[in-house]
Amino acid sequence: MLIVVLLPSIGFTLNKAFERQIGQSIKNQLNAYMYSVLAVAEVENAQLVMPANLVENQFNVIGSGLYALISTQDKVLWSSGSFFGLHPPKLIEPAIGQHRLERIKIDNLKHIIFSFTVSFATETKSVPVTIHIIKNETDYQLQIDEFNQTLWSWIGILMLVLTVIQTVWLIWTLKPINQFGQEIQLIEQGKIAALQQAYPSELNQLAKQINTLLHTEQQQRQRYRNALADLAHSLKTPLAVLKSQPQLNQDSHEQLDNINHIIGYQLKKAQSVAANAWHLGISVDETASKLVRTLSQIYRDSHIDIDYQLIEDKQPAIFRGDSADLSEMIGNILDNACKAAKHQVLLTVIQAEQLHIIIEDDGVGLTPEQQQRIFERGVRADTYQQGHGIGLAIVSDLVNSYQGTLNVSQSEQFGGAKFSLTFHSS
Template sequence: MNSGSLRLRLGLAAAGLIALALALAGVGLTLIFDRVLDARTADGLDRTAKLIAGQVALAPDGALILPREPPDSRFSAPYGGLYWQVQRQVEQAGGTALRSRSLWDRSLGTVPNAAGEPAVGDLAGPDGGRLIAVTRRVSIPANGATVALAVTVAEDRRDLAESRATFLRLLVPSLGALFVALTLAMSLFVRRALSPFRTLRADLAAIHAGTRARLPETFPEEVRPLVADLNRLLDAQERDLERARTGAGDMAHGLKTPLAVLDALARRTEGRDPALAAEIAEQAQAMGRQVERTLARARASAGGLRRKACPVAPALEKIVGALKRLPEGEALRWEIAVVDGLAFPGDEGDLTEILGNLLDNARKWAHRRIRVSGGAEAGEGRLVLEDDGPGMSEAAIAGIARGRRWDETRPGTGFGIAIARDLAEGVGARMRLNRSELGGLRVEMSWPVAV
């Protein structure tokens, strides 16, 4: 998948957005967890504070007493992480605070008054840590009066940090697994959303291959306007190509008569002025060759988007059968090895003219053998024509495209291979000329095959 792929870009964008959303969700969940953990801890501390406030009393000498301490063992262990303290809000002479054993020789402060009870906040711990604390202010009767007390219960935040760490150890892999699941789901979604474009590409390939004339109308509503425009383009192109073919045929028909007249004039003038007759005939033949190649180029450029596929084997069999009946054709050994499924990306007329020119050229120059092989592999069709003749030099191969004749001992116009190359390139095929292992010319044509 290359960097220009729409599926890749959408997938990366979706993965990035999913990662950002999960990161924000993780931060939000952590904050919510901290809030909930503080609230639940404060609620538990407040219940303990209520329990202590309900049991605290004054001894006859005015000292604070607590008949039964809270059962949690951390209250008894020095710096155990859980602390309580009861003290008068206004200290009286000889009054002392009542506190848990876990405070040892230290004391707690009180959370400042809040709008409602209990007051929740942070206090400094006896070992330098931070505590989450709850202070509940109560009054108890004593000798016909009331004594205002502040009951404070606190817990070390390091214990809460362990709970937070446990939560994060569970949260991070959970979010990672959710990221993988959502990314895979989004990848499937993107693939499903882009499936009409894959279908459109396959249908366009079928049009290029000539197996389909138009795009179907079964695409989703969002893609249907594009399909309709492409169908209109195909129809308009077909009409333009038909007019071009008709115009080319009319031009050929219109030029045949003047060329025939010139040829007749050359023959009539031959007795009186042989040099003039030869010059007229030569120019008429040159004009004929130029018209023939121009018409071939016009046909080659009229391929358009819509191609017609033609099976190679039947056309090759017809051409070889006809060439065997020509001079020197029967004496040659024709070796044909073309797979039945090989199709050329052009109509039968183009293929017939290409093979006719190439094989007729091979017939003229071959000594004993002509070999034709073809097949398709790795998404490419290939057709190779070889003979055991004298072959061609690199200079002759370079000049053949311009119609130059490199040996005047054989009949011909010099445009056969050039016309075949024009027609092949017009339908998207490539033609390469070089020397064959048989000793003569090797012509290789290749073209992409729709898969």
């Protein structure tokens, strides 16, 4: 921006300075011509007397572009031979001892006229006359045009060179920042776990702090999960001992099962990192493909065909969250779809402006009432042999924690249930 403003300003200033210099040069030159004419002018008996030829030969050559006129009271008393055949312009006669420099047109051509008024003293009276020196402006304009062309050509070249230098310098200077941004993007996509490049001192401290944050967050998450796993394991034994007591009635067994479900549900819910974690990018395709392969093996004897299709628009399908949470959400719904399906299950992953995960089956589907209550803890559809109790409630909580949406409807393609998960891509 500075180059675009500064260099043209310098060029404009130089151009004006050169024009002023040319104007002063013209004035000095015409003033010299005027004195050369004045030196040979005489007044005898109140009459102007001029020699046949002047010392400056251009005054003697017809149409030379340099002319001299002497006038008094708007009447031309004498004109140089070079002015032969031309029509006198309107002449201005300044006060005695004063001069004026103006631009006029003679036969539609631009000229510069220098007028100076003097007074010749005779024996009887003073005779005031004005000497006019007229010069064709073409020569001066050619000088100005040539200077402007040379000036702006070099300024243009200089602007181009400086722009290239500045662009290269900016690219080289901003390269570490671009690398920094690219590595942050790779971290978000889950391709790397920390910043790895060497950065200048200005960015190095920031890179270290980000790496420390990533490492600390991952360690805290792992310790948190380990503690929850230890808690779940420690509660299993007391619950198993209580359930083995022969004196417990049916109601007590149901309450113990309910406690077991509640503990499992809360532990699963607490294990979600969701919005509290650094959202590393997870490849949806990798998780989805693994689940499809696993469930295909589990339901092989049920003759359930699990199809999987991935649709990506310009960018890979990335889930910004924890891989265990993604696996929990897709796995729960996909497993329930396999239980409800007759023969066909379809998992579709679409990466557009948002991430869409759609799971459909060809089972009997869900009634509108079941669609409303299916995500409540402990509720399951009668058409499913098992499950749909705590699993979908956990899925619903996980989706909400990632500020996503979970909808259930009827599949237009298969007629069974259709679960749709939508997440923001950034």
